[in-house]
Every structure is written in C-alpha cells, then in structure tokens.
Amino acid sequence: MTYGTPWGSAAVPFGGISTPDALVDPLPLEAVFTHAERVRSSRGRTVQHWAGRLAAKYAVLRLLGVDGDPAAGRLGEVEILPRPSPLCGRTAACLHGHPPGVRLRGALRGRVEPGTRVGVSISHAAGLALAVALASAPLPEDGPENDEDGNG
Template sequence: MTRWGSAAVAFGELTAPWQLVEPMPLEVVFTRPERLRSGAGRTLQHWAGRLAAKYAVLRLLDEPVTAEHLGAVEVLPLPTPLCSRTAACLHGHPPGVRLIGALDGREAAGTRVRVSVSHTADLAFAVALTAARLAEDHDREAVTAWT
C-alpha cells in the first residue's frame, strides 16, 4: 500500500453518468447506495467526484482499476457531530470510504482510508490516504447505514 493516492476525472463534455465509466457498467462501478445518493437530484460533478475518490483509493491500495475494484470502494457522506441525521442528509458531509467485496479488510489494523474530494466546473479531484482511526470513527460506523 502506498501512503496516498490521487485522481482527476474530467466530465465537462459529458451529459450522463454512464459516460464517466463506459465501457464498464455503471451498476458495477457504483454500489446501489451510491447510485441512489448520486441520482437524487445531484449533478454530474457529484458522480465524477465519487469516481475520482474511488480511483484515488485504488491507487492508494496499489490495486488495478477494474469495474469490480471500483465497485468495492464505496464512497458515501458521513454524518458529522453537528448533524444528527444519517448519510441521507442533503447538507455537506465529509465523504467516508468503506471497502467491500474483494477489498474488504485491506485497511491496516488501527487505520482508516480517508478521502478529500473537490471539483471545478468540468473536473473532479480526489486524494486518498490512510490515517489512524479516530474516536468518532466508531460512532460514525454505528450511526451510518451504508446499505
């Protein structure tokens, strides 16, 4: 595993989420909760940001980019201490990463994969890194319903 990974996804000329991942199937690259979250009135830049985060995590983990590996990196908003709502809240929440399927268990003991996502009008950027687990990570895991 490397210390960090980064990625950029261009979406300026695109009009639909499936164009971000073609020829890979959208349903494999994005989990059902991600598709529901991104499809709920969100713009293409939200899809691109989530995809950039997935790429950054795969680079962090030194994993090849495949539809299955992208789909094994689930990126959803986490509740914050100031908001009692779940990940379904529409207010700004930091992105959380959950490794599932083929990548389950890839986090080193006592660490957590974290991502930061940003975007311009036509480009999404993400950085992923591993960091020590924080006390609130346990609280977030208990509160967040990922599926």
Template sequence: MSRWGCAMVSFAGLSRPKELLGEMRLEQVYTRPERLRSGTGRTLQHWAGRLAAKRAVLRLLDVAETAEHLGQAEVLPRPTPMCSRSAVCLHGHPPGVRLSGALADAAGDRERIRISISHTAACALAVALVSARLPEDDHLDGVRR
C-alpha cells in the same frame, strides 16, 4: 499500500454518468446507495467526484482499477459526531469511504482512509490518504458510513 493516492476525472463535454465509465457498467462501479444519492438532483460533477474518490482509494491501496474494485469502495457523505443521522442526511457532510470484499482485506483495520473531493467546471479531483483513528471514529463505528 501507499500513504496517499489521487485521481482526476474529466467530465467536460459529457452528459451522462455512463460516459464516465467507458465499458464498465454503472451498476458495477457505483453501489445502490451511491446511485440513489447521485441520481437525486445531482449534476454530473457529483458522479465524477465520486469516481475520482474511488480511483484515488484504489491507487492508495495499489489495487488494479476494475469495475469490481471500484464497486467495493463506496463513497458517501460521512456523518459527523454532531449529526446523529445516518449517511442519508441531506446536510453537508465530508465524504467517507467504506470498503468491502478484497479492498477491506487490503486496507486492514488498524488505520482509516480519509478522502477529499474537489470540482471545477470540467473535472473532479480526489485525494485519499491513510489516517490514524480519530475520536469521531468511535462515534461512527455503529453508523453505516
């Protein structure tokens, strides 16, 4: 596993999330909560940012970019210790990643993956890095990230 991974997704000239994925299906790459979150009044840049974050995580874990692996990296807002709500809170929260399946096995449980997502008018960029456990992780262990 690397110590960091990054990815960029261009969405210039595109109009639908499906166009970001090529031959992959939306339902394979984005989990249901991700599709609901991105589909409610969000622009294409939110879909692209989430995809860039997923790709950055796969690069961090040195895992092949397949629809299955992308779908195992769920990127949603991460509640903070000051917010007792779940990830469906509509206030701004930093992004978090929850791994499942083979990706969870690849990451192990000793360290956490942190992600950062940025956008321009035409592309989204994400960085994923490995971090030691932070105090807020104890608060969030019972909350779905």
C-alpha cells in the same frame, strides 16, 4: 499492508459529459457504483458529483496499490458515501456538506490493516473532479458508529 505512500490521488474529467452512464462507459453504472451510491447520487445530483465520487474510488484504489486495468473491475468494491455527523441529526440523508466516508468491500477489505482509517477529500473544478485518499490512524470523530466495518 505497508503503503508505499500513505495517499493516492485521481482526477476524472467530466466536461461535456451529461449522464453518469457516459462517465463510466464502457462499464455499466451498477458495476462502478453501489446501490446506496446510485440512490444517493440520483437525488438531484449533477454529473460533477458522480465524477467526484468516481475520482475518490480511483484514489482509494491507488492508495491500496490497485491501479491500471484491474482497477476498473474493483470500483464497485469501494463505496463513497457521506459520513454521519454528530452536528447533523439527518446524518447521511442530509443534502448538505458531510465529509465523504470510505467503505471497502470484498477482497479490498483485507488490504487495510485493522485500526487504519481510509479517508478521502473530493474537489471539483471546471470540468474536472479531483480526489485524494489517505491512510491514517483513526480520528476522534471515527467512533464505532461511524466505523462499523473497520475502514472509515
């Protein structure tokens, strides 16, 4: 795929929202977040963490050229989970700051050229989660153990 720009961004407001279900309404939580994301986010995480993960999903979809109404149906095809780190033996199970990793599922996998890394950065402000997704060449820390399906 040739990208118009090598990045996509998104913001998700979460002020006044108290549950993940309300964050994604009218979509069911299971359609937006994968099983692994729901398990990871349910462990003492606040709505701001769910909102950050949702913003990252939208940023990736914008990077891939999927925007507007069709994007809502594709959110579950983007999985955002902590990347394993060589500095932490607990890897993705660690509750400390591991950078987020992107795994694409279904038809979205074909939208990324082999050898391309899709990375995201997530930030939170008062009542707002922000994310930027980037397409780049693989980084040295993107070894085979971190990139089993070819998309960072």
